[in-house]
Amino acid sequence: MSIRTIVVGCGAVAQRLYRKPLARLAKQRVLEVVGLVDPAADHAREMATSFAGARHFTSLEEACKQARPQLTLILTPPALHCAQTLTAFEHGSHVLCEKPMANSTAECQRMNEAAASAQRVLAIGMIRRFFPAFAKLRTLVQGGALGRLQSFEYREGHKFEWAVTTPAAFKPRSQGGAGVLFDIGTHALDFLQSVFGSMTAATYADDAAGGIEATVAMGLRAQDCQGEMHLSWDVPQVNELRVVGSSAEAVLRVDRFDQLAIGRPGAFVPQVIDESFPVDLHQDAARRIVPLSYPDAVLCQLVQVLRAIELGEKPAVDGQGGAACIALLEQALSVAAPLPEPWLASREQAAAARLHWSNR
Ligand SMILES: NC(=O)c1ccc[n+]([C@@H]2O[C@H](COP(=O)([O-])OP(=O)(O)OC[C@H]3O[C@@H](n4cnc5c(N)ncnc54)[C@H](O)[C@@H]3O)[C@@H](O)[C@H]2O)c1
Structure with a gap:
């Protein structure tokens, strides 16, 4: 029977990443989109072009009462999650x-307690768990392919060009905004913790003065190695994860689904990327794909949540995994310092440091 599903928040991520895989699952009658919840009627109308039977609601409470969803997709700004x-x-x-x-571990705890007491699945959308090159890297590192782990370096940065439909992300953190740390940082740290285990931030610096941060640098410690993470919505970076072990290095392109190489500087060998994920709800998961696009990865993520509901399987990132990522972000903020900005004159650097939120 189709799983009655509602979409809460019909903005950029709903329209650009979720619409196509949801339409595919609806066509297969695996799920039915019965409600679109968004106070912005034009955003809901845009999604409704793909889901003719879905009703528009401006309130989630009303949608729950009238559409009686079995699955709720929360695609709104983080402060509402x-x-x-x-x-x-x-x-x-x-x-x-x-x-x-x-936006905080206290909120994560309330969400996990509510999931436990309602005995319902809580899955967190971490699309990169379904990028096959990421999955392959984790398998190789954990299988010892690089020897004894020594260090890692994660760099991701480009001009911000995601077509958000609201300015929610750009407000100061105290007003619910979420800068690059809670945006790209959640993807990066969730993945790094899935590879290296629980980590702590030894250092953290950002460039947020009156608003939210656009560039951050973090020094990280894991049980077996240490590393760095550099993220920016502003400054182009090399966009790769490099893991160094005693016998080899691995280099992953963070903006590609299938680019991973292993070797030594000057002699890297591209890896065959064949990690696949189920796209049906059968116990034996007979149909699988190697996702090579964002909609394919979201399809695999949605199917995994449906399998969690129907078959009791564990989602890639459940509420505990999501909370572990927010705990690391929160701990990083507790050691925050102003990011050095050496391109400024020295008196401007001093003024920028005085404006930094950690000094207020
Ligand atoms: N997995 C990814 O790669 C990825 C990419 C982009 C965004 N995201 C995440 O998706 C979420 C949404 O991001 P976005 O880029 O779509 O933002 P957006 O601002 O474009 O869309 C947010 C939508 O939520 C709606 N909304 C606001 N208040 C609401 C309410 N009370 N009830 C229902 N809807 C409400 C807005 O009208 C808007 O349509 C964020 O958590 C973001 O981090 C994930």
């Missing part, structure tokens, strides 16, 4: 919540 997840559980729905899970 906790309250909307709690509402969905109160009405007996399972939840897939986009990253970041929430």
Whole structure:
């Protein structure tokens, strides 16, 4: 029977990443999109062009009462994730919540307690878990292909060009905004912790003065190695994850689905990328794909949540995994310092440091 599904938040991520895989699953009658929840009627109307039978609601409470969803997709700005997840559980729905899970560990805890008491699935949307090159790297590192782990370096940066439909992300953190740390940082740190285990931030610096940060640098410690992470919405970076071990190095292109090489500087060998994920709800997962596009990766993520609901399987990132990522972000903020900006004159550098939020 089709799983009654509602989409909460019909902005950029709904329209650009979720629409196509949802339409495919609806066509296969695996799920039915019965409601589109968004106070912006034009955003809901845009999604409705692909889901003719879905009703438009401006309130999640009303949608839960009238559309009676079994699965709620929370695709709204992060400051709304906790309250909307709690509402969905109160009405007996399972939840897939986009990253970041929430803006604080306290909110994550409330979401996990609500999932446990409602006995419902809480999955967190971490699309990169379904990038086959990422999955392959994790398998290789954990299988010892690089020897004893020594260090890693994660760099991702480009001009911000995601076509958000609201300015929610750009408000100061105290008003619910989420800069590059909670945006790309959740993807990066979730993946790094899945490879290297629980980590702590030894150092963290950002360039947020009155608003949210656009560039961050973090020094990280894991049990077996240490590393660095550099992220920017502003400054182009090399966009790769490099892991150095005692016998080899691995280099992953973070903006590609299938680019991973292993070797030594000057002698890297591209790896065959064949990690696949189920796209049906059968126990033996007979149909699988190697996702090579964002909609394919979202399809695999949605199917995994449906398999969690129907077959009791564990989603790639559940509420505990989502909370572990937010805990690391929160710990990094507790050691925050102003990011050095050496391109400024020295008196401007001093003024920028005085404006930094950690000095207020
Ligand atoms: N997985 C990824 O690669 C990826 C990419 C982009 C965004 N995201 C995440 O998706 C979420 C949404 O991002 P976006 O880029 O679509 O933002 P957006 O601002 O474009 O869209 C947010 C939508 O939520 C709607 N909204 C606001 N208040 C609401 C409410 N009370 N109830 C229902 N809808 C409401 C807005 O009208 C808008 O349509 C964020 O958590 C973001 O981090 C994930």
